[in-house]
Amino acid sequence: xxxxxxxxxxxxxxxxxxxxxxxxxxxxxxxxxxxxxxxxxxxxxxxxxxxxxxxxxxxxxxxxxxxxxxxxxxxxxxxxxxxxxxxxxxxxxxxxxxxxxxxxxxxxxxxxxxxxxxxx
Numbered sequence: 602x603x604x605x606x607x608x609x610x611x612x613x614x615x616x617x618x619x620x621x622x623x624x625x626x627x628x629x630x631x632x633x634x635x636x637x638x639x640x641x642x643x644x645x646x647x648x649x650x651x652x653x654x655x656x657x658x659x660x661x662x663x664x665x666x667x668x669x670x671x672x673x674x675x676x677x678x679x680x681x682x683x684x685x686x687x688x689x690x691x692x693x694x695x696x697x698x699x700x701x702x703x704x705x706x707x708x709x710x711x712x713x714x715x716x717x718x719x720x721x
Contacts, residue, residue, distance in 0.1 A: 605635070606638070606719065607716055608627050609719070611640065619721050638676065
């Protein structure tokens with residue numbers, strides 16, 4: 602099993618099953634003791650904002666706010682710099698514990714030894 606899992610989620614409410622899968626895998630990995638770095642890009646960027654995850658609904662899926670809380674409790678969530686800028690989201694706007702970083706940081710994390718990267 603990899604020591605670290607980097608997950609990039611590109612989907613939001615526009616593709617709810619793909620979005621939910623990414624958050625679910627990240628939360629399960631954290632619960633399994635894997636170090637997790639979840640990256641919010643594209644439409645998933647909105648979930649970095651307070652209250653936005655509560656608006657997400659998908660039958661038979663774990664509530665997105667609960668998954669986010671689990672991921673933040675044992676892993677990290679990063680909002681893509683460009684995705685944030687395109688949506689006028691700043692560091693003062695995001696949930697506590699969410700950082701904003703760019704492609705260079707993503708690449709550094711994704712290619713590190715012992716790391717598995719997934720994209721949803």
